[in-house]
Every structure is written in C-alpha cells, then in structure tokens.
Amino acid sequence: MKYLGLLIAVLILSCSDGRVGGRKVLIAKIDSLEKELKNMYKPGFGEMMSGIQRHHTKLWFSGINKNWKLVGFEIHEINELLEDLGKYQSSRKETRLLHMISPYIDSIKATIESKDVNDFKQKYTRLTNMCNDCHIKTKYEFIKVTLEFDSYTCKTTI
Numbered sequence: 001m002k003y004l005g006l007l008i009a010v011l012i013l014s015c016s017d018g019r020v021g022g023r024k025v026l027i028a029k030i031d032s033l034e035k036e037l038k039n040m041y042k043p044g045f046g047e048m049m050s051g052i053q054r055h056h057t058k059l060w061f062s063g064i065n066k067n068w069k070l071v072g073f074e075i076h077e078i079n080e081l082l083e084d085l086g087k088y089q090s091s092r093k094e095t096r097l098l099h100m101i102s103p104y105i106d107s108i109k110a111t112i113e114s115k116d117v118n119d120f121k122q123k124y125t126r127l128t129n130m131c132n133d134c135h136i137k138t139k140y141e142f143i144k145v146t147l148e149f150d151s152y153t154c155k156t157t158i
C-alpha cells in the first residue's frame with residue numbers, strides 16, 4: 001500500500017509536471033511553425049517565368065553584341081531560375097516538362113567558344129520556339145515570345 005501511494009503520487013506529478021505541459025508547448029510551437037511555413041513567401045510560376053524572360057532578352061542582346069561572357073552569365077541565370085522552378089513549384093504538372101528546355105540552352109553555350117553570331121542567332125531562335133512549344137503544350141499558347149529582326153519583343157496577350 002505504501003508503494004501504491006508512492007506510484008499514484010508519481011503519476012499525478014508526471015501528469016501535472018512539465019512533461020505534459022512541455023508536450024503541449026511543443027505541439028503549439030509545431031502548429032505555429034506550420035502556419036509560418038504555409039505563409040512564407042514562395043515565388044510563383046509566372047513570376048519566375050518573368051525572370052526567365054528578362055534573362056532570355058538579355059541573352060539576345062549579349063549575343064548579337066558579342067559579349068560572350070555575358071552570354072554565359074545569362075545562361076547561368078536562366079538555369080538557376082529553372083532550378084528554382086523545380087524546387088518551389090514541384091507540385092505544378094507543367095514543372096515536369098521543364099527538362100525540354102535544357103538541350104536548347106546547352107546548344108547556345110557552344111557559341112561562347114565559337115563566337116559565331118549567326119550560329120548564336122539560329123540557336124537562340126530555336127530556344128525561343130521551344131519556349132512557345134511549352135506554352136502551347138501547357139495551354140498557355142496566348143503567351144507567345146516573338147523575335148522581330150534584330151530587335152526583341154515579347155507579346156503576352158490574353
């Protein structure tokens with residue numbers, strides 16, 4: 001009986017002591033962290049595409065002006081954004097098609113060595129067509145990136 005009393009006392013203590021309270025605090029903390037994570041800023045698909053568009057434009061001007069170092073830099077920036085898309089927009093089904101673009105970007109890399117502007121223009125045009133192919137495949141065909149002579153325009157129409 002002496003021991004039973006002791007056991008009950010231990011049980012009461014363990015129920016009312018910091019462990020239960022601590023668990024409650026932990027659960028509350030996890031809940032609030034989950035809420036914080038949900039509300040954390042995450043760049044949107046279209047937002048990152050706009051970033052890609054900016055570097056894609058700059059890529060054109062760096063190529064036709066034979067700034068090959070800048071060509072390399074802009075390619076790097078596009079690749080970085082594509083990686084981010086894969087990371088932050090992994091739940092979007094369109095993300096699965098992103099790999100389509102890599103061979104076209106890689107082909108432009110070769111012109112950094114050859115310093116061949118005409119080859120650059122051809123490869124850039126193929127890359128741009130590929131951007132539009134993906135827009136068509138993903139039912140965003142109204143987002144059409146167009147090239148006009150040596151100037152560049154991006155027409156996004158709804």
Ligand code: HEC
Binds near residue numbers: 097131132138140145
């Ligand atoms: C994996 C397919 C895919 C590829 C490849 C792709 N896009 Fe997109 N793009 C999309 C989708 C999907 C959207 C619509 C995103 C959204 O939900 O806002 C989009 C949207 C855009 C937009 C509109 C952004 C806005 O919010 O106004 C631009 C501009 C754009 N893309 C440019 C490009 C350029 C330039 C390339 C090539 C260098 C490219 N895209 C390659 C799928 C793709």
